[in-house]
Amino acid sequence: MVWIRLTNRRVIALKSLIHIIAGLWLVQTFYAAISDQLAGDPVEILLHFTGIGALNLLLLSLSLTPLAKWQRQGSWIALRRLTGLWSFTYALCHFLVFILFELQLEWQLVASEIIQRPYITVGFSALLILTALAITSISVLRRRMGRSWQKLHNTVYIAVLLIMLHFTWSLKTLELQILIYAIITGTLLWFRRNKLAGFLIKK
Amino acid sequence: MRIKIKKPSDLTDNDVTDESIYKNRRQVLRSLGYVGASALLAPHAKAFNWFSDDDEPAFKRRPLTYQSDKNDPQTITPEDKATSYNNFYEFGTDKSDPVENAQSFNVNPWTLKVDGLVNKPFSIDFDNLFTRFPLQERIYRLRCVEAWSMVIPWIGFPLAQLIKQADPQGSAKYVAFQTLRDPKQMPGQRNRFVGGGIDYPYVEGLRLDEAMHDLTLLTVGLYGKSLPPQNGAPVRLVVPWKYGFKSIKSIVRISLVEQQPPTTWNTLAPHEYGFYANVNPTVDHPRWSQASERRITTGGLLARNRIATQMFNGYEEVASLYAGMDLRRLY
Numbered sequence: 001m002v003w004i005r006l007t008n009r010r011v012i013a014l015k016s017l018i019h020i021i022a023g024l025w026l027v028q029t030f031y032a033a034i035s036d037q038l039a040g041d042p043v044e045i046l047l048h049f050t051g052i053g054a055l056n057l058l059l060l061s062l063s064l065t066p067l068a069k070w071q072r073q074g075s076w077i078a079l080r081r082l083t084g085l086w087s088f089t090y091a092l093c094h095f096l097v098f099i100l101f102e103l104q105l106e107w108q109l110v111a112s113e114i115i116q117r118p119y120i121t122v123g124f125s126a127l128l129i130l131t132a133l134a135i136t137s138i139s140v141l142r143r144r145m146g147r148s149w150q151k152l153h154n155t156v157y158i159a160v161l162l163i164m165l166h167f168t169w170s171l172k173t174l175e176l177q178i179l180i181y182a183i184i185t186g187t188l189l190w191f192r193r194n195k196l197a198g199f200l201i202k203k
Numbered sequence: 204m205r206i207k208i209k210k211p212s213d214l215t216d217n218d219v220t221d222e223s224i225y226k227n228r229r230q231v232l233r234s235l236g237y238v239g240a241s242a243l244l245a246p247h248a249k250a251f252n253w254f255s256d257d258d259e260p261a262f263k264r265r266p267l268t269y270q271s272d273k274n275d276p277q278t279i280t281p282e283d284k285a286t287s288y289n290n291f292y293e294f295g296t297d298k299s300d301p302v303e304n305a306q307s308f309n310v311n312p313w314t315l316k317v318d319g320l321v322n323k324p325f326s327i328d329f330d331n332l333f334t335r336f337p338l339q340e341r342i343y344r345l346r347c348v349e350a351w352s353m354v355i356p357w358i359g360f361p362l363a364q365l366i367k368q369a370d371p372q373g374s375a376k377y378v379a380f381q382t383l384r385d386p387k388q389m390p391g392q393r394n395r396f397v398g399g400g401i402d403y404p405y406v407e408g409l410r411l412d413e414a415m416h417d418l419t420l421l422t423v424g425l426y427g428k429s430l431p432p433q434n435g436a437p438v439r440l441v442v443p444w445k446y447g448f449k450s451i452k453s454i455v456r457i458s459l460v461e462q463q464p465p466t467t468w469n470t471l472a473p474h475e476y477g478f479y480a481n482v483n484p485t486v487d488h489p490r491w492s493q494a495s496e497r498r499i500t501t502g503g504l505l506a507r508n509r510i511a512t513q514m515f516n517g518y519e520e521v522a523s524l525y526a527g528m529d530l531r532r533l534y
Contacts, residue, residue, distance in 0.1 A: 041298070109492060113491070175396060176397065
């Protein structure tokens with residue numbers, strides 16, 4: 001069953017839609033936070049919004065390959081880079097909100113929290129991976145890196161696992177939401193079980 | 204924001220934002236010509252609540268008569284923040300869940316039982332909660348274990364008055380508190396995923412001398428009116444020198460007991476939450492620092508609101524209760 005035939009024009013339309021939704025949502029939530037229009041603590045709301053947004057976008061980008069295979073349309077893959085880059089953008093905002101507004105540039109606290117708190121160390125590691133993937137997503141670098149590019153970009157699976165660990169660890173108790181995310185993550189990794197097995201053995 | 208201490212429990216920060224001024228801020232913005240932007244953005248202001256309607260809360264709060272707290276000019280947290288940002292897992296684990304899920308919570312009739320090792324056990328019904336003892340306002344800092352804090356004008360009476368009426372027996376050493384268990388009204392008690400997997404009812408406890416301290420307030424209102432459900436209607440505890448989770452909400456039973464009673468968060472994660480749970484900047488939560496906190500008042504995202512956490516949340520007059528105790532071990 002093919003949902004839609006992804007012509008070049010439609011790919012461009014979908015890309016624009018993702019840019020508009022991800023971009024506008026981010027901007028308007030920050031605007032609401034800065035102008036004190038969010039109920040409660042704007043810092044916590046932004047931390048959750050950017051963190052969960054980064055995870056949603058990463059899961060979306062990881063679901064595009066299985067989708068392309070299922071739909072037998074390689075064009076879906078064309079959306080992978082921009083969803084991945086938006087995921088990185090949200091993750092970077094998440095980190096910046098933490099540093100700028102949660103810890104408010106108390107550098108001693110920033111350093112000790114990243115080093116001493118396991119769930120923050122884990123989240124920070126995931127951000128480092130996403131940063132490396134974002135930088136090397138530039139076409140010139142991709143071509144130059146040749147085979148090692150794919151190797152590097154396979155670490156996205158490590159990143160998603162680290163993010164799930166970071167998310168779970170940050171909660172005070174077990175919540176339904178985290179179980180749903182665990183099931184989605186598990187399913188997406190299951191689609192790639194063969195690749196992952198090879199990847200793990202090579203390491 | 205620098206805070207100077209006048210009396211152990213009194214902050215002297217003079218830039219109190221009057222509530223009426225705070226509530227007028229949107230009008231001020233509008234008059235500056237922001238009408239277009241705010242009209243455009245208003246439907247999205249609650250980014251996470253696309254599926255919730257914006258109806259006025261259905262819960263009716265009654266105005267209270269009380270002696271007001273005049274000598275405590277702290278910057279008070281705006282009422283809409285204190286009543287929309289709550290931890291009350293009986294109504295869901297997200298901070299915005301209680302205000303959304305609790306508006307139809309029925310608190311009348313209500314029975315608060317006082318029993319256990321007392322000579323005169325008694326019960327208080329809903330109306331009695333507001334009339335049995337003279338009500339007074341207390342502006343207290345509330346320090347959450349999650350490292351944020353608010354300043355809230357509570358209305359209530361010292362718990363000591365209630366305990367004295369019950370005439371405790373000599374063997375009573377602790378006071379145990381219990382929240383209502385009513386899965387029909389509390390979605391978190393119906394479904395363990397909504398309620399964070401806590402074993403309900405929520406229970407808390409204090410040592411008898413802590414319970415008898417004048418700062419310990421049995422609370423029936425805030426901001427001039429009776430409590431809304433998300434803040435623990437109709438009656439809750441407020442112990443300002445301890446982390447917020449000690450201040451148990453919607454209480455149905457207060458028992459005097461001989462042994463230290465079990466308490467919910469301590470049972471759930473004993474290495475993270477102690478029985479005493481005194482605010483202590485030198486003892487970190489295993490997952491985050493307790494040395495400082497973010498004070499939630501006005502100002503939105505750009506407010507520089509990180510301040511140093513004070514021992515006993517600044518209520519140093521309670522220090523004598525813990526003389527000779529190792530508070531690093533008994534956290």
